[in-house]
Structure formats: structure tokens, C-alpha cells
Amino acid sequence: xxxxxxxxxxxxxxxxxxxxxxxxxxxxxxxxxxxxxxxxxxxxxxxxxxxxxxxxxxxxxxxxxxxxxxxxxxxxxxxxxxxxxxxxxxxxxxxxxxxxxxxxxxxxxxxxxxxxxxxxxxxxxxxxxxxxxxxxxxxxxxxxxxxxxxxxxxxxxxxxxxxxxxxxxxxxxxxxxxxxxxxxxxxxxxxxxxxxxxxxxxxxxxxx
Amino acid sequence: xxxxxxxxxxxxxxxxxxxxxxxxxxxxxxxxxxxxxxxxxxxxxxxxxxxxxxxxxxxxxxxxxxxxxxxxxxxxxxxxxxxxxxxxxxxxxxxxxxxxxxxxxxxxxxxxxxxxxxxxxxxxxxxxxxxxxxxxxxxxxxxxxxxxxxxxxxxxxxxxxxxxxxxxxxxxxxxxxxxxxxxxxxxxxxxxxxxxxxxxxxxxxxxx
Numbered sequence: 001x002x003x004x005x006x007x008x009x010x011x012x013x014x015x016x017x018x019x020x021x022x023x024x025x026x027x028x029x030x031x032x033x034x035x036x037x038x039x040x041x042x043x044x045x046x047x048x049x050x051x052x053x054x055x056x057x058x059x060x061x062x063x064x065x066x067x068x069x070x071x072x073x074x075x076x077x078x079x080x081x082x083x084x085x086x087x088x089x090x091x092x093x094x095x096x097x098x099x100x101x102x103x104x105x106x107x108x109x110x111x112x113x114x115x116x117x118x119x120x121x122x123x124x125x126x127x128x129x130x131x132x133x134x135x136x137x138x139x140x141x142x143x144x145x146x147x148x149x150x151x152x153x154x155x156x157x158x159x160x161x162x163x164x165x166x167x168x169x170x171x172x173x174x175x176x177x178x179x180x181x182x183x184x185x186x187x188x189x190x191x192x193x194x195x196x197x198x199x200x201x202x203x204x205x206x207x208x
Numbered sequence: 209x210x211x212x213x214x215x216x217x218x219x220x221x222x223x224x225x226x227x228x229x230x231x232x233x234x235x236x237x238x239x240x241x242x243x244x245x246x247x248x249x250x251x252x253x254x255x256x257x258x259x260x261x262x263x264x265x266x267x268x269x270x271x272x273x274x275x276x277x278x279x280x281x282x283x284x285x286x287x288x289x290x291x292x293x294x295x296x297x298x299x300x301x302x303x304x305x306x307x308x309x310x311x312x313x314x315x316x317x318x319x320x321x322x323x324x325x326x327x328x329x330x331x332x333x334x335x336x337x338x339x340x341x342x343x344x345x346x347x348x349x350x351x352x353x354x355x356x357x358x359x360x361x362x363x364x365x366x367x368x369x370x371x372x373x374x375x376x377x378x379x380x381x382x383x384x385x386x387x388x389x390x391x392x393x394x395x396x397x398x399x400x401x402x403x404x405x406x407x408x409x410x411x412x413x414x415x416x
Contacts, residue, residue: 009409013402017384039386076405077412091306095299101384101401106408146407170411172404176225176309178247186414188407192398193309194221196380197284199354199396200314201217203378204285206394 008049012076014039015049019069031062081106083143084172087159088150089114089122089129092174096148097124107146111138115155132159139166146170153177216257220284222247223257227277239270289314291351292380295367296358297322297330297337300382304356305332315354319346323363340367347374354378361385 018039022030036043050068053075073079084107086093096102097109112124115132122129130138138144147168149156156175163171170186173179179187226247230238244251258276261283281287292315294301304310305317320332323340330337338346346352355376357364364383371379378394381387387395 009406012409013399013405014386016405017399017402018386021385075409077408078405080408080412082408082411091299091303095303096400098299099400102404105401105405107404145411169414170407172407177229178222178226184414186407186410188403188410190398190400190403191221191225192304192307193313194225195396195398196310196315197221197224197286197313198217199378199380199394200285200288200290201220201283202394202396203290203353204288206377206392 004052008052011041011049012072014041015046016069016072016076016078019065019072022065023069027065029062029064035063078105081108082145083108083110084146084148085109085111085113085138085144086148086150087113087132087135087163088148088174089116089119089124090150093148093150094124096150097127110142110144113138115151135159135162136166139163139168144168146172148172148174149179150174212260216260219249219257220280222249223254224277224280224284224286227273227280230273231277235273237270237272243271286313289316290353291316291318292354292356293317293319293321293346293352294356294358295321295340295343295371296356296382297324297327297332298358301356301358302332304358305335318350318352321346343367343370344374347371347376352376354380356380356382357387358382 018035032043032046036046039046053071086097086109089112093112097112103109109125109127112127112129113132113135114129117131119129120131144167147163147170149159149171151159153175156173156177157179160171160179160181164181164185169184171179171181171188173187173189174192176191176193178189181187226243240251240254244254261279294305294317297320301320301322305320311317317333317335320335320337321340321343322337325339327337328339352375355371355378357367357379359367361383364381364385365387368379368387368389372389372393377392379387379389379396381395381397382400384399384401386397389395
């Protein structure tokens with residue numbers, strides 16, 4: 001794939017989600033105008049975005065929902081299987097582990113780790129929780145594509161370093177810290193506090 | 209406040225986070241250059257961003273960490289108190305309820321609701337879980353600034369509608385759906401799947 005602008009990549013999951021909903025409700029084709037109204041993005045933006053990948057619409061016909069859904073899924077890499085471990089078996093880690101949709105999209109949870117020895121052996125969604133001390137041994141024996149970091153920020157960086165050493169190249173980071181990692185390592189952060197602050201910013205400016 | 213570009217607003221929580229960390233580690237002042245290195249944003253971007261709010265640096269001195277932290281906190285509306293309810297007491301709802309940092313920043317959880325009658329009366333972080341049928345009564349009696357929606361997507365829109373009718377104007381939406389709400393209502397969505405897909409996109413393009 002050529003270099004796709006970041007803003008386009010950010011919108012792809014939204015396209016995928018809406019096309020999935022349309023597919024589920026039995027819609028077979030949709031014009032960029034209808035898609036635009038549904039998604040709150042201009043029709044020309046949609047056409048431009050999709051042109052990065054070759055453009056899939058037909059003049060006067062619109063987009064075939066099912067095939068566009070599949071194509072965008074493939075672009076997003078959802079036609080592959082990913083081995084995911086969850087580091088931190090607190091509420092957030094459990095929420096991720098129990099989210100069945102992730103598995104449907106190819107993200108298979110193969111390990112869950114926690115520092116609390118009381119949790120060791122607990123079964124969460126068919127996976128037995130291991131103690132964090134077993135992390136390196138696990139990584140030596142199993143290929144891990146993505147590690148979800150659902151731990152306090154004080155320990156997140158140290159854990160990421162440990163995993164990078166054992167070949168983990170992608171982190172889904174929920175710790176409230178920007179991880180410093182080698183350049184080849186991918187970090188996708190979900191900073192819940194940042195999101196909440198954007199909400200309070202909007203609220204507090206609304207009230208003025 | 210004049211109209212601040214969205215991209216700037218999106219970066220403000222990151223500034224706030226880094227300044228908070230610097231403050232905690234005892235740093236009193238910082239140049240835009242040092243801040244830039246730390247945050248992976250260019251120094252001119254930082255100066256530009258902060259100029260929207262008057263600009264706070266002094267030539268040759270840099271920024272006063274503590275005062276800039278406070279000022280950005282105020283811009284983000286963190287000097288106010290928000291009454292938050294959590295709708296959906298599953299793992300994700302519990303994770304939010306138990307996140308003490310939110311309370312420190314002024315987000316006080318005043319109610320937790322769930323459709324599961326077995327959860328009624330359970331105490332999560334000093335708040336007793338109510339049945340979802342009690343939502344309207346609660347909203348009549350209590351001012352709610354923000355409702356966190358941690359429910360399955362099939363019920364999210366219906367619940368949001370019910371709350372909008374009773375004056376809730378801001379949603380922190382974790383349901384995997386784009387909510388349609390009246391124009392005056394604020395929605396900040398955290399689509400975890402979208403984030404995971406951006407990760408698989410990066411992974412799958414890395415491998416090529």
C-alpha cells in the first residue's frame with residue numbers, strides 16, 4: 001500500500017462499522033450521498049478517501065455494501081488472525097477479554113497476566129490468568145502480535161520494555177502515559193482521561 | 209473563548225498530562241524545545257497551540273510548568289465539578305467507576321445503573337447500583353452533567369434518547385455505535401474496536 005494519510009486511516013474503521021451495520025440490516029448498495037448523511041462526512045470526502053484504495057463506486061450505482069465492507073476489512077488487516085495478550089487483569093483488562101466482537105474480527109486472546117497472585121489460574125473467557133513473572137517464558141514459547149496494556153501508568157513502561165525484548169511489536173496501551181518504544185514498535189494508545197477532558201472542554205465552553 | 213481548532217483541543221489533554229508529570233517530578237520550568245522532544249510535537253506547533261490561549265512562554269525562560277498546568281486545566285474545564293452517572297455496570301463501567309483519577313479531576317460519580325436486577329444495591333466505589341428503570345426518577349431529582357454509556361450497542365441509542373429527554377447534555381459513549389442526538393448535545397465516543405483496527409492496519413502494513 002502507498003502512504004495513506006493518517007486522517008484517512010483514522011476514518012477507515014468508521015466506514016467499516018457503518019458498512020457492517022448496513023450489511024446486517026440487509027442493505028445491498030448505497031450511494032456516497034447516503035453514506036455521507038449516515039456518517040456525518042461529506043460525500044466528496046468519502047469518494048476521496050476510498051480513491052486512495054482504488055475507488056470502488058460505480059457512477060449511478062453507488063457502492064456494493066458487502067464487497068466494500070470486505071475490502072475495507074482487508075485493508076484494515078481484519079482478514080488475518082492476531083494473537084493478543086492482556087497484561088493487567090483488572091476491570092479494564094476483563095472488559096477487553098470479554099468483548100466477543102474482538103474475537104470475531106480475528107483478535108484471539110491467548111494469554112492474560114496480572115501481578116496479583118490471587119488471580120493466577122482464574123479463567124477469563126477460556127484463558128487462565130498467569131502471574132506476570134511468567135511473561136517472558138510465555139513470550140519465548142508463543143508468538144504474540146499485540147499486547148494490551150491495562151496496568152497502572154507507573155508500571156506500563158517497564159512492562160512494555162520487557163515485552164519488546166521478547167519480540168512484541170505492537171501495544172494497545174490503556175495506561176495513562178505515552179510509551180517510549182523503539183521505532184519499529186507500534187503503539188496505539190487509548191487515553192480515557194484525554195477523552196473525558198475533551199468532553200469537559202466542550203461542556204465548559206457550551207456553558208459560556 | 210474564540211473558536212479553537214479541533215486539532216488543538218485534541219492536543220490539550222496531552223499537554224496537561226505531560227505538564228502534570230513534569231510537575232510531579234519537580235520540574236519548575238521547561239522550554240518549548242524540551243516540551244516538544246518529550247511530547248513528539250514540534251516546538252513551533254506547541255507555541256502555535258498555546259498562542260490560541262494567549263501564549264504563556266517568556267523568551268529565554270520557557271514555560272512555568274505549574275502555572276501552565278493550571279491554566280490548561282482551566283481551559284479544559286477541570287476547575288469545575290461534574291456529576292457523572294455510569295449506565296452499564298459491566299467490566300467497562302466498573303473500570304470507569306474505579307478510576308480514582310477521574311474523581312481527582314472533578315468528575316464525581318453520583319449514580320450507576322444496570323439492567324441486571326442482581327446488581328441492584330451492589331456498592332461500587334461508594335455508589336449503590338440502581339436498576340435502569342430508576343433512571344428517569346433519578347434524573348428528575350439530580351442534575352447529571354455527563355452520562356457514561358457502557359452498554360451494548362443495541363440499547364445505547366434508546367438509553368441516550370431517554371436521558372436527553374431528562375436534560376442530560378453530554379455523553380461519554382463507549383457503545384460501538386455513532387449516537388444520533390440533538391445538536392446541543394455533546395457526544396464524546398471511545399470506540400475501542402476502531403482503535404484496535406488502527407492497530408491491525410499498522411501491523412498488517414508493517415509486515416508487507
